[in-house]
Amino acid sequence: MKRSNAQRLRDALEDDIINGRRTPGERLDPDALCQEFGVSRTPVREAIQQLVASGLVTVVPKRGTFVARVGIDELIEMFEVMAELEGMCGRLAARRITETELEALRQAYERCEAAAEAGDTDDYYYENEAFHDCIYSASHNGFLASEVRQLKQRLKPYRRLQLQVRQRLTSSLEEHREIVAAIEAGEAGNAEQALREHVLIQGERFSDFVSSVRRFNFL
Amino acid sequence: MKRSNAQRLRDALEDDIINGRRTPGERLDPDALCQEFGVSRTPVREAIQQLVASGLVTVVPKRGTFVARVGIDELIEMFEVMAELEGMCGRLAARRITETELEALRQAYERCEAAAEAGDTDDYYYENEAFHDCIYSASHNGFLASEVRQLKQRLKPYRRLQLQVRQRLTSSLEEHREIVAAIEAGEAGNAEQALREHVLIQGERFSDFVSSVRRFNFL
DNA sequence: TAACTTGTTTTTGTATGAAATGTTTATCAG
DNA sequence: CTGATAAACATTTCATACAAAAACAAGTTA
Numbered sequence: 001m002k003r004s005n006a007q008r009l010r011d012a013l014e015d016d017i018i019n020g021r022r023t024p025g026e027r028l029d030p031d032a033l034c035q036e037f038g039v040s041r042t043p044v045r046e047a048i049q050q051l052v053a054s055g056l057v058t059v060v061p062k063r064g065t066f067v068a069r070v071g072i073d074e075l076i077e078m079f080e081v082m083a084e085l086e087g088m089c090g091r092l093a094a095r096r097i098t099e100t101e102l103e104a105l106r107q108a109y110e111r112c113e114a115a116a117e118a119g120d121t122d123d124y125y126y127e128n129e130a131f132h133d134c135i136y137s138a139s140h141n142g143f144l145a146s147e148v149r150q151l152k153q154r155l156k157p158y159r160r161l162q163l164q165v166r167q168r169l170t171s172s173l174e175e176h177r178e179i180v181a182a183i184e185a186g187e188a189g190n191a192e193q194a195l196r197e198h199v200l201i202q203g204e205r206f207s208d209f210v211s212s213v214r215r216f217n218f219l
Numbered sequence: 220m221k222r223s224n225a226q227r228l229r230d231a232l233e234d235d236i237i238n239g240r241r242t243p244g245e246r247l248d249p250d251a252l253c254q255e256f257g258v259s260r261t262p263v264r265e266a267i268q269q270l271v272a273s274g275l276v277t278v279v280p281k282r283g284t285f286v287a288r289v290g291i292d293e294l295i296e297m298f299e300v301m302a303e304l305e306g307m308c309g310r311l312a313a314r315r316i317t318e319t320e321l322e323a324l325r326q327a328y329e330r331c332e333a334a335a336e337a338g339d340t341d342d343y344y345y346e347n348e349a350f351h352d353c354i355y356s357a358s359h360n361g362f363l364a365s366e367v368r369q370l371k372q373r374l375k376p377y378r379r380l381q382l383q384v385r386q387r388l389t390s391s392l393e394e395h396r397e398i399v400a401a402i403e404a405g406e407a408g409n410a411e412q413a414l415r416e417h418v419l420i421q422g423e424r425f426s427d428f429v430s431s432v433r434r435f436n437f438l
Numbered sequence: 439t440a441a442c443t444t445g446t447t448t449t450t451g452t453a454t455g456a457a458a459t460g461t462t463t464a465t466c467a468g
Numbered sequence: 469c470t471g472a473t474a475a476a477c478a479t480t481t482c483a484t485a486c487a488a489a490a491a492c493a494a495g496t497t498a
Binding site for chain 1: 480481482483484489490491
Binding site: 046049050053054074077078080081084085088141142143144147 | 265268269272273293296297299300303304307360361362363366
């Protein structure tokens with residue numbers, strides 16, 4: 001299937017934003033994008049509208065369009081919701097996970113372990129993502145899973161600043177272990193709580209971090 | 220502030236869909252909309268895209284665009300998430316509500332009561348909405364509040380079929396009473412549970428209802 | 439200096455035609 | 469009647485042109 005220009009543009013911009021090649025607050029000049037991608041204003045407009053809908057971009061009327069800059073308080077609010085939804089995924093997964101899904105989860109955990117032992121934070125970031133994704137799927141609530149993924153997407157531009165906190169990596173892995181144990185045992189309440197705290201801690205560490213170093217121009 | 224044609228169109232369509240003037244599965248013909256609103260294809264396209272983003276409309280490529288028809292299983296999934304989020308609002312509200320907000324909540328409850336005594340289901344529907352909205356605001360998590368509102372919006376086309384269940388109205392009111400009591404007392408856990416169940420019951424009643432009368436062409 | 443005016447530039451919203459792409463329908467051979 | 473093929477049709481996507489609204493800049497006046 002062939003993707004339209006607008007789609008490709010949307011994906012490219014999304015990728016740029018998520019991976020920090022375009023930082024929050026940065027201006028997106030429509031005309032520049034037209035030239036850059038060799039298309040007319042229509043598809044650019046469309047792509048931008050989609051990004052606005054997903055919360056990654058904001059347009060200030062008659063001033064211009066910018067990569068969304070999420071304030072620290074809203075960021076905390078978002079983490080609060082993220083924690084709740086992840087916790088819910090854990091609770092449901094503990095009840096509903098299948099044997100094959102459980103096996104996949106164990107393997108994802110082991111890959112996290114390997115990355116942690118190797119001290120490869122980039123790889124850990126990636127495997128961590130896969131680990132959580134296993135849990136989303138195992139919740140057997142597709143709507144929930146897609147909402148969580150979208151919210152995670154929206155938080156990603158700010159995630160680069162995480163996990164760099166000292167010792168966070170090993171304790172994160174330990175939390176993963178507990179989460180797997182709770183889900184394996186079918187302990188819904190424990191799984192929910194473990195996951196919720198796992199995310200909340202990230203949020204807290206995160207806000208500690210950013211409030212200590214506010215020199216980043218985009219916060 | 221002056222709203223654009225696309226905006227007005229979007230609002231009009233949204234209103235039509237939410238209030239059942241356009242039922243799920245119904246076709247939306249772009250050309251017809253152009254004529255109906257006396258505008259060109261561009262703003263129509265834009266409005267439709269926004270509605271797609273909010274989940275109220277789906278476009279099947281090269282087949283046409285339709286009012287979103289949410290399957291019964293996805294509907295249940297959405298209720299599951301709705302219950303969780305409302306519960307979360309209740310939990311936070313129990314901790315964070317201010318005195319004036321609490322007063323507003325009590326008054327909202329009383330208006331529900333009045334509508335219930337009068338047996339006016341339309342009015343109850345409206346006041347019920349206001350009641351829940353008080354709780355969203357009182358959670359003091361603006362992001363959470365807006366997400367819940369959006370999800371509720373998305374469920375609205377199917378809500379017409381609710382609360383018509385016998386006796387649901389009085390038990391709903393009783394549940395409201397418990398919710399207010401828990402929030403007043405600052406009992407976060409109780410508020411969360413009461414609200415979650417309040418919503419889940421709606422969901423269950425709802426799915427009971429629709430699975431008994433599947434003659435509705437849009438389910 | 440501050441406010442006001444005016445002219446210019448940007449941004450936004452809209453219309454419209456044309457090309458690309460996929461779907462449906464009609465036709466016809468087997 | 470069945471299935472393939474082609475013609476007709478619908479839709480989606482895109483480019484381009486134009487108009488209106490707001491921001492901006494500069495010069496003017498009080």
